[in-house]
Amino acid sequence: MDENDLVYRGPWVRSAQHRLFQTLETDYAFPRATCRSLVNLIWDFVNETFGEEIHEGQIVFHAASASEPPGKRISEIKTVPIHLTFHDRNDINILSEEGTSALRKHKVIRMANEALDQGGLLTQEDLAVLLCTSRRTIRRDIKELKQQGIEVPTRGTLQDIGPGVSHKTKIVKMWLEGYEYTDIERKTGHSGVSVQRYLSGFSTVVRFCSRGYSLQEIRELTDMSDRLVQEYLDLYETFKDRPESQIRFQQILSESTPSKKSPLSWNKRPGVMNS
Numbered sequence: 001m002d003e004n005d006l007v008y009r010g011p012w013v014r015s016a017q018h019r020l021f022q023t024l025e026t027d028y029a030f031p032r033a034t035c036r037s038l039v040n041l042i043w044d045f046v047n048e049t050f051g052e053e054i055h056e057g058q059i060v061f062h063a064a065s066a067s068e069p070p071g072k073r074i075s076e077i078k079t080v081p082i083h084l085t086f087h088d089r090n091d092i093n094i095l096s097e098e099g100t101s102a103l104r105k106h107k108v109i110r111m112a113n114e115a116l117d118q119g120g121l122l123t124q125e126d127l128a129v130l131l132c133t134s135r136r137t138i139r140r141d142i143k144e145l146k147q148q149g150i151e152v153p154t155r156g157t158l159q160d161i162g163p164g165v166s167h168k169t170k171i172v173k174m175w176l177e178g179y180e181y182t183d184i185e186r187k188t189g190h191s192g193v194s195v196q197r198y199l200s201g202f203s204t205v206v207r208f209c210s211r212g213y214s215l216q217e218i219r220e221l222t223d224m225s226d227r228l229v230q231e232y233l234d235l236y237e238t239f240k241d242r243p244e245s246q247i248r249f250q251q252i253l254s255e256s257t258p259s260k261k262s263p264l265s266w267n268k269r270p271g272v273m274n275s
Contacts, residue, residue, distance in 0.1 A: 016056060017043065055193055057087035061130070063120030064155050082118040084111045084130070085191040090182065104131055105141050109189030112152045113167055117194065121155040150189075168198040169231040175199055176239045176248060203252045205232040210253055 024035040062079040095103045115122045128135045142152045208218045219229050239245040
């Protein structure tokens with residue numbers, strides 16, 4: 001580990017999980033394996049008891065509601081509270097390998113899509129404030145990303161993006177093609193939490209479909225839009241017979257059919273320590 005790695009790793013060494021791990025190991029002399037198990041157990045208990053709270057590295061931000069029409073004065077716009085991933089473990093690698101400009105664009109993509117997923121839309125001014133830069137820089141970043149085929153859903157640009165395939169479907173497609181979590185995070189700019197949520201939603205649709213539920217029934221059971229359910233069903237039809245996707249579909253179909261909005265269990269879920 002070089003000097004840069006040690007510097008950038010600091011915020012994660014100070015995370016709540018790591019501090020709990022150190023307390024169990026230092027004050028109680030538990031073996032490291034026991035410490036990991038206890039930290040994961042405690043984290044699961046807290047999440048189950050208090051619901052899905054803010055994750056490590058996230059902040060709460062009030063964004064314009066996605067339902068608000070354009071042209072309204074800022075003081076009249078309805079806002080919604082959203083959770084934005086300000087720091088993600090993958091950011092350290094991007095910063096050290098590609099530099100600050102690449103990391104800023106990575107965060108622009110991630111935050112804009114996280115806001116949209118939660119019913120909000122960030123403005124270019126919001127992103128400039130969040131990332132401590134100018135609106136001009138954010139506008140340039142969004143333009144460069146668009147030239148690369150990456151659309152950033154801000155309040156000012158969403159109307160121009162059109163009804164293409166959703167970012168959720170694109171991410172699920174990458175997973176079915178064999179990409180791992182870290183690869184998807186790096187290539188799309190989405191946080192691990194978001195990637196896992198999209199895959200969980202897709203898995204739910206696949207399991208309902210395999211048990212004979214109609215599109216309308218799946219939509220009602222999952223609270224997803226007709227369009228997203230249809231995109232997921234189209235992906236299922238496209239990949240279900242491909243050899244490279246068989247293991248992943250076996251993983252999906254081995255789980256029991258969830259009830260409405262019930263959480264899915266994944267080996268890699270937010271808050272679980274693997275080190």
